Amino acid sequence: MHPEAAVVVDGLTKRYGARTVVDDVSFAIAQGETFALLGPNGAGKSTTVEMLEGFRTPTSGTARVLGVDPQRGDRGWRSRIGVVLQSSGQAGVLTVREILTHFARVFPDARDVDETIAAVGLTEHAQRRVSKLSGGQQRRVDVALGIMGRPEVLFLDEPTTGFDPQARRAFWELIRGVAADGTTILLTTHYLDEAEQLADRAGIIAGGRLLALDEIGRIGGAEARTPIVRWSDAAGRHEVRTTEPASFVRGLRGEPVDLEIVRPSLEDIYLSMIGEVEVDDAELELDEVAA
Numbered sequence: 001m002h003p004e005a006a007v008v009v010d011g012l013t014k015r016y017g018a019r020t021v022v023d024d025v026s027f028a029i030a031q032g033e034t035f036a037l038l039g040p041n042g043a044g045k046s047t048t049v050e051m052l053e054g055f056r057t058p059t060s061g062t063a064r065v066l067g068v069d070p071q072r073g074d075r076g077w078r079s080r081i082g083v084v085l086q087s088s089g090q091a092g093v094l095t096v097r098e099i100l101t102h103f104a105r106v107f108p109d110a111r112d113v114d115e116t117i118a119a120v121g122l123t124e125h126a127q128r129r130v131s132k133l134s135g136g137q138q139r140r141v142d143v144a145l146g147i148m149g150r151p152e153v154l155f156l157d158e159p160t161t162g163f164d165p166q167a168r169r170a171f172w173e174l175i176r177g178v179a180a181d182g183t184t185i186l187l188t189t190h191y192l193d194e195a196e197q198l199a200d201r202a203g204i205i206a207g208g209r210l211l212a213l214d215e216i217g218r219i220g221g222a223e224a225r226t227p228i229v230r231w232s233d234a235a236g237r238h239e240v241r242t243t244e245p246a247s248f249v250r251g252l253r254g255e256p257v258d259l260e261i262v263r264p265s266l267e268d269i270y271l272s273m274i275g276e277v278e279v280d281d282a283e284l285e286l287d288e289v290a291a
């Protein structure tokens with residue numbers, strides 16, 4: 001179906017009892033592509049990623065990573081995959097260099113330990129115990145471990161949670177470098193600017209269902225990105241959506257107060273999509289209560 005794709009997900013579904021947390025999700029990620037999975041808390045992002053990593057068993061549907069069913073991935077397959085889980089469980093008593101040196105031995109073609117430490121900005125802390133690092137610094141250790149084995153496919157589950165803005169930008173640079181080397185990346189994040197900075201394409205998931213799947217600049221379609229003109233006058237605040245904002249503004253009389261032209265951001269589009277699902281779910285719950 002997608003002979004060249006690094007990741008193929010087809011009808012992937014995960015149920016816990018009567019609850020469907022991933023609901024018939026399908027997408028493919030081409031080799032070398034960076035793909036972002038976006039969605040609110042509890043949407044099913046981590047569950048999807050963990051099925052691709054082979055850590056959870058799908059209820060139905062199929063997943064292939066580098067052509068292999070993750071449930072059947074052997075050590076050879078695993079050495080081609082890099083994983084940064086949502087929550088880390090690093091051995092705190094080891095120093096940054098010790099833990100990376102230890103993991104470097106596991107991979108057939110590991111990166112140089114000190115280069116990797118430098119890439120994640122931890123050179124100054126290389127001799128410190130991981131338990132003594134800040135949350136954001138510990139997260140960088142997780143990222144270092146994820147890229148250590150030069151993976152062909154890298155899974156990053158909320159990699160920059162707890163990073164300060166400077167560290168986040170440094171991380172983006174690092175990931176751009178990893179992507180430029182040809183690595184396929186699946187990223188989950190709550191930071192829409194992070195997705196815009198890094199991803200070629202994105203999927204938006206809510207309530208386990210994939211709501212949108214497109215190039216990052218096209219999510220929501222052209223309609224959703226139509227510019228908005230806002231201004232005030234004696235009658236109040238006005239808002240008009242138009243594909244020709246300049247002509248529209250020229251047609252306004254006098255000097256409109258607080259005039260602005262905005263192009264809806266990915267965040268605006270995302271929030272309106274998620275809002276619709278939440279309204280649907282709320283209606284469903286009300287129906288259930290009424291029934």
Ligand SMILES: Nc1ncnc2c1ncn2[C@@H]1O[C@H](COP(=O)(O)OP(=O)(O)OP(=O)(O)O)[C@@H](O)[C@H]1O
Nearest residue numbers: 016019021039040041042043044045046047048086
């Ligand atoms: N082992 C489990 N048993 C039952 N329900 C589970 C289990 N693991 C996850 N869930 C539920 O599945 C849903 C999806 O969880 P998941 O962690 O995939 O969401 P997420 O999109 O990654 O959210 P977040 O952004 O908060 O990390 C949640 O409602 C969660 O409570």
